[in-house]
Amino acid sequence: MDITLEKASDTNASLKIVLTPADYKPEVDKKLKDYGRKVQLKGFRPGHVPASLVQKMYGKSILVDEINSMLSKTVSQYIRDNKLQVVGDPVPNREEADAIDWDNQTDFAFSYTLGLASEFDIDFSDLPTVTAYDIQAGDAEVNSTIADLQQRFHTHAHAEEVGDGDTIYGELKEVNGEFSAKTAFPMNQMADEAKGQFVGKKKGDVVTFVLEQAFPDEKARANATGVKKEEAADLTGEFTFEVDDITRHEPAELNQEFFDKVLGAGAVENEEQFREKVIEIIKSNYTRESDQLLRLDIEKVLLDSTPILLPDEFLKNWLLEVNEGKFTPEQIDEQYDDFTKSVKLQLIKNKIAEKADIKVDFEEVLDVTRQMVREQFGFAAGDNEEMNQTIDRIARNYLLDEKNNGQNYTSTFNRVYDDKIIDYTKSQITPAKQDVTVDEFKALVENR
Structure with missing residues (x-):
């Protein structure tokens, strides 16, 4: 086997490989014998197919497979042994490979184009x-983090009147329809322009409002009414809501219970x-x-x-x-x-x-x-x-x-x-x- 590296520049090179029968024939002959022992052909007992017939049937494909395998290993090994800084993959010369006469040639020449990185060192x-x-x-980050933790581990309290972030519980009724339900309104899901109708209300107060204006998002409307999203799209018009209870998230107090939870x-x-x-x-x-x-x-x-x-x-x-x-x-x-x-x-x-x-x-x-x-x-x-x-x-x-x-x-x-x-x-x-x-x-x- 003859291997030659020709560098056209610091970043481009070609690798030429010439194979002779001494390189590939021993392994090809070994595989032909293995095929001869295993192949089953009508008219011949297993293991008794003539070698000439095995050669005729399988010789070329075995030769091509063996040389391709040998080339792959040889190129990789050469790159490793010579510590070539190859980038991308070696690209075979396909025109050269396609011109090979596998039936008559015994010596085979192949070439690969290599892309190389230039030499460098690190000091x-x-x-x-x-x-x-x-x-x-700093104090600002610590205080902000603690405040966030207090909100995360909040407690629930009952409020006297509705605030912006509260959840209000009560009975929802359709003014010109039959729909009614006991439900909860999370104020943070309500449209900002509708909140003023509810903020400040107390238990027992009744609010008349337009449902799709308060909850234009159908998912939020479904959550507020307790029906499926596809059904909530049909719930529109004036509704009343009677406030039964108001709950509010209170930040957790800085006490031992809070410290233990966190x-x-x-x-x-x-x-x-x-x-x-x-x-x-x-x-x-x-x-x-x-x-x-x-x-x-x-x-x-x-x-x-x-x-x-x-x-x-x-x-x-x-x-x-x-x-x-x-x-x-x-x-x-x-x-x-x-x-x-x-x-x-x-x-x-x-x-x-x-x-x-x-x-x-x-x-x-x-x-x-x-x-x-x-x-x-x-x-x-x-x-x-x-x-x-x-x-x-x-x-x-x-x-x-x-x-x-x-x-x-x-x-x-x-x-x-x-x-x-x-x-x-x-x-x-x-x-x-x-x-x-x-x-x-x-x-x-x-x-x-």
Whole structure:
């Protein structure tokens, strides 16, 4: 076998492969013998079909299959052994392949066009500084969060007169019809222009109003009348509503019952401790967003500081071919910049992984999946062996699910791999830390 790489430029090359009988004949002969033992042909006992007949019937197809398999393995192995930074797939010369005379040739020549990324290196000492933002929760954020929690864990109270956000209970009657029902009107589902007819009313008061004006949305009208949505469309005109009761959501009081509902029984004992926990929760929530912003900034710095040339014409043609008519050349051009950024970033990350000898094993992927299962199902980490075995079984089943061709494992592996590369990069560039308020951080995110 003769393999030759010819580079036309830093980003374009051709790989030429010449096969002789010594390369493929042993495996072809072996498969012909296997066919001879297995083939069943009328007039011959199993295993006694003449070799010449087997050759005539199956020789060409076996030869073609074997050479195609050999080419695929050879090209992949050559790229790996020579550490070629190939982008896209090797494209075979189809005219050359179509011209082969499989009946008479014994030597076969093939060529592939390769798209290559130009050579590059990464010097962490030359990279600009990136900033890791530590989000500080001020009084405004803490008070707002506590107020939201008080609304979420609200209590119910009976009111003397109707307010904007109340729910009113009573009897609804059609003025010129037979419809009547005991029902409830959530004021927050009522049209704003109709609320004035109800706000300020007390128990026993009767309001006359036009139903479709108060509840123009048919779903809200169905909810207010207690009928199906399709029936609510026919309920129109004047109705009366006699107020029997008024309920109102009251924010939960800052007491031990509220603290226990939010954080769990006995987690805190007073308002001061509760506020401290709320600050921790706010910071924890924003830490994930801060980490994501840092990741994006690191990736941008790596891209901006690492010039890489790509075979643009080759890649555009390859994208058109592999997408089989799903995109036009114009659409490829529109999306090409984003595509090349993704390609370059992956090349850079692969280079970092190679320099740092970053690898991911199955146990690491499994650990991340176990944690995902705990979070998804609310399982706490602990020493409960039965629970740990259940988590492990769910995680393994998820990763090894054959229905999606290993995509669950691949996507989780890639996430772990990517995280390790980013973590290593952080250790090399040491991001500068900066305290920011929640509002300042939000502004940073919007500007990105």
